[in-house]
Each structure stands twice: as C-alpha cells, then as structure tokens.
Amino acid sequence: MLINTARFVISNSDYRKCPTDARHEYAFIGRSNVGKSSLINMLTGQKSLAMTSSTPGKTMLINHFLVNDSWYIVDLPGYGYARRSKADRDRLEGIIKSYILGRPQMTNLFVLIDSRHKPQKIDLEFMEWLGENGVPFSIVFTKMDKQSATAGEKQTAEYLTTLLETWEELPPVFRTSSEKGLGREALLNYIEEMNKLPLE
Numbered sequence: 685m686l687i688n689t690a691r692f693v694i695s696n697s698d699y700r701k702c703p704t705d706a707r708h709e710y711a712f713i714g715r716s717n718v719g720k721s722s723l724i725n726m727l728t729g730q731k732s733l734a735m736t737s738s739t740p741g742k743t744m745l746i747n748h749f750l751v752n753d754s755w756y757i758v759d760l761p762g763y764g765y766a767r768r769s770k771a772d773r774d775r776l777e778g779i780i781k782s783y784i785l786g787r788p789q790m791t792n793l794f795v796l797i798d799s800r801h802k803p804q805k806i807d808l809e810f811m812e813w814l815g816e817n818g819v820p821f822s823i824v825f826t827k828m829d830k831q832s833a834t835a836g837e838k839q840t841a842e843y844l845t846t847l848l849e850t851w852e853e854l855p856p857v858f859r860t861s862s863e864k865g866l867g868r869e870a871l872l873n874y875i876e877e878m879n880k881l882p883l884e
C-alpha cells in the first residue's frame with residue numbers, strides 16, 4: 685500500500701466524540717515509551733505526524749489521523765506509566781477501554797511490545813482482557829534494531845512461547861523497527877487486506 689496523504693483530524697477524551705464517518709480504524713496502543721508515535725510516523729512516512737517524546741506518557745487523548753482520505757490510524761494513550769497518579773491512571777484506563785469496547789469502526793488494535801523485554805504482567809493482563817472481550821488485535825514488536833537480529837528473533841520467540849502457555853492460538857505478529865523501516869510493508873499490507881472487509 686502506498687501512503688499518499690496522512691493528516692491529523694481530531695483529539696478527544698470521549699470516544700463518542702470521535703469521527704462519525706464509516707471508515708476503518710486501526711488503533712495503536714502500548715506501555716509508555718514503547719515507540720508508538722515513532723511507529724505511526726514510520727508507517728505514514730511523516731516524521732512529525734504523531735508527537736514523539738523521550739518523556740513517557742505524553743499521549744493523553746484519542747488521536748485520529750486520516751490516511752489516504754480513506755481510513756484512520758488512531759493513537760491511543762499509553763498504559764502503565766507508574767509516575768502518574770492513580771486518579772490519572774484510572775481516567776486513562778476509562779478512556780482506553782471505552783474506546784476499545786465502544787467503537788464499532790475499530791477494525792484492529794495493534795498492541796505494541798518492546799522486543800527487548802521479557803513478558804510484563806501489565807501487557808499479558810491487557811491482552812488477556814482483549815481476548816476475554818473478543819477484541820481483534822495484533823502484536824507488534826518494536827525496536828528490533830536495538831539488538832542483533834539473532835537476539836531479537838530469540839527474544840520475541842520466547843515471548844510468543846510464553847503466550848502459548850495460556851493462549852490456544854496467537855494473533856497476527858509483526859516485528860518492526862521505526863528507525864530502519866522494518867515491518868512497514870507487512871503492516872500496511874495487513875491493513876490493506878482488512879480495509880477490504882465490510883464494517884460491521
């Protein structure tokens with residue numbers, strides 16, 4: 685898929701105020717500092733479409749970006765940022781979960797995982813919650829360039845083996861590097877196929 689245009693449309697804290705047009709939406713989520721904004725920028729070919737920061741937890745709203753005037757990338761707040769107050773964490777959890785469960789246009793949720801890390805309880809519990817609620821999602825390993833190819837393959841394979849201890853089958857899996865452009869074609873091709881499906 686070629687990306688010709690990508691532009692910011694709107695930010696909201698309430699999913700009911702998100703765009704009302706019937707277009708496929710692909711939401712991206714992960715723990716703070718997982719490389720979400722960088723991945724969105726890499727996919728769209730724009731260096732500053734999504735805000736990137738070395739400070740974790742910058743995304744506080746549901747951000748919609750219209751791609752090729754036909755489908756949306758949705759940048760969701762990160763979860764699990766320990767330095768936030770409990771009230772803030774609870775509020776963000778409410779924003780995230782209400783969007784995920786209440787947004788029929790959401791075709792797929794891409795759950796971002798730092799490829800260098802072993803399985804974290806917060807990620808495993810979040811994916812378990814998605815499974816329990818029948819939410820279609822994929823796993824996107826980020827920052828594959830931060831280690832050798834061999835180490836990256838080994839680490840991500842071990843991660844998936846851990847998931848198979850509780851999951852009967854795995855969702856689609858992508859390995860990416862925003863700096864190297866790794867995984868861009870695979871992700872965009874996947875989205876292109878999903879765009880062919882009718883919205884429910």
